[in-house]
Amino acid sequence: EDKVVQSPLSLVVHEGDTVTLNCSYEVTNFRSLLWYKQEKKAPTFLFMLTSSGIEKKSGRLSSILDKKELSSILNITATQTGDSAIYLCAVLVGAGGTSYGKLTFGQGTILTVHP
Amino acid sequence: DTEVTQTPKHLVMGMTNKKSLKCEQHMGHRAMYWYKQKAKKPPELMFVYSYEKLSINESVPSRFSPECPNSSLLNLHLHALQPEDSALYLCASSQDVIRSGAMNTEAFFGQGTRLTVV
Numbered sequence: 321e322d323k324v325v326q327s328p329l330s331l332v333v334h335e336g337d338t339v340t341l342n343c344s345y346e347v348t349n350f351r352s353l354l355w356y357k358q359e360k361k362a363p364t365f366l367f368m369l370t371s372s373g374i375e376k377k378s379g380r381l382s383s384i385l386d387k388k389e390l391s392s393i394l395n396i397t398a399t400q401t402g403d404s405a406i407y408l409c410a411v412l413v414g415a416g417g418t419s420y421g422k423l424t425f426g427q428g429t430i431l432t433v434h435p
Numbered sequence: 436d437t438e439v440t441q442t443p444k445h446l447v448m449g450m451t452n453k454k455s456l457k458c459e460q461h462m463g464h465r466a467m468y469w470y471k472q473k474a475k476k477p478p479e480l481m482f483v484y485s486y487e488k489l490s491i492n493e494s495v496p497s498r499f500s501p502e503c504p505n506s507s508l509l510n511l512h513l514h515a516l517q518p519e520d521s522a523l524y525l526c527a528s529s530q531d532v533i534r535s536g537a538m539n540t541e542a543f544f545g546q547g548t549r550l551t552v553v
Contacts, residue, residue, distance in 0.1 A: 354541070354542060356544075361523070361546045361547050362525055362544040362545055362546045362547050363478070363525075363544050364544075365541060365542070365543060365544075368541050408477055408478075410542075412529075412542065422480060422483060422491055423468065423470075423478075423480065423527070423542055424480070425477035425478050425479075426477060427476075427477055428477050
């Protein structure tokens with residue numbers, strides 16, 4: 321059974337702090353790993369990682385995949401109160417030759433940033 | 436346009452009602468998904484459609500019936516639901532076509548339908 325585990329489950333920090341969120345996975349037919357931010361409704365796409373060792377950056381957020389360790393980290397520097405959300409890691413799996421994929425989510429990390 | 440549109444945004448239905456949730460995307464994506472999300476839990480996959488055909492059914496009860504009338508639309512028909520079916524129902528889509536070994540595919544979510552069964 322495909323498994324995605326995130327840590328920590330919750331994190332409370334103050335504005336300006338840097339945080340690192342972890343995601344590890346055990347899946348068959350790995351295709352890519354995605355990070356999402358979820359506030360009130362739908363998960364909002366942040367990053368998709370397919371190749372190991374290549375960092376993706378968007379403003380204060382960055383993420384990298386380690387296929388050897390079957391894990392990924394999401395870094396947020398200089399956190400702001402608006403970063404408070406649930407951060408979801410999901411792994412897309414799919415058998416070779418098929419044209420569909422299945423997204424399996426981790427439990428999420430609840431990040432709270434205090435002023 | 437990187438938008439997945441879901442309607443309605445909120446739905447309250449009785450246990451004997453029949454209703455439908457709708458999802459639409461115009462990104463040319465060929466894979467579409469239904470997820471169910473309970474409060475403070477991650478989304479749980481229900482169904483995957485690929486090229487308008489049902490590819491995955493995660494042992495979902497028959498009171499949930501998906502339908503993909505064309506490549507842009509995905510419906511979820513609801514009948515005889517239970518109060519425990521109350522949740523946020525999320526639709527997502529992805530390009531999801533393997534070409535020459537390339538497996539890059541982003542999945543985008545709609546805003547969800549907040550369903551309450553009374």
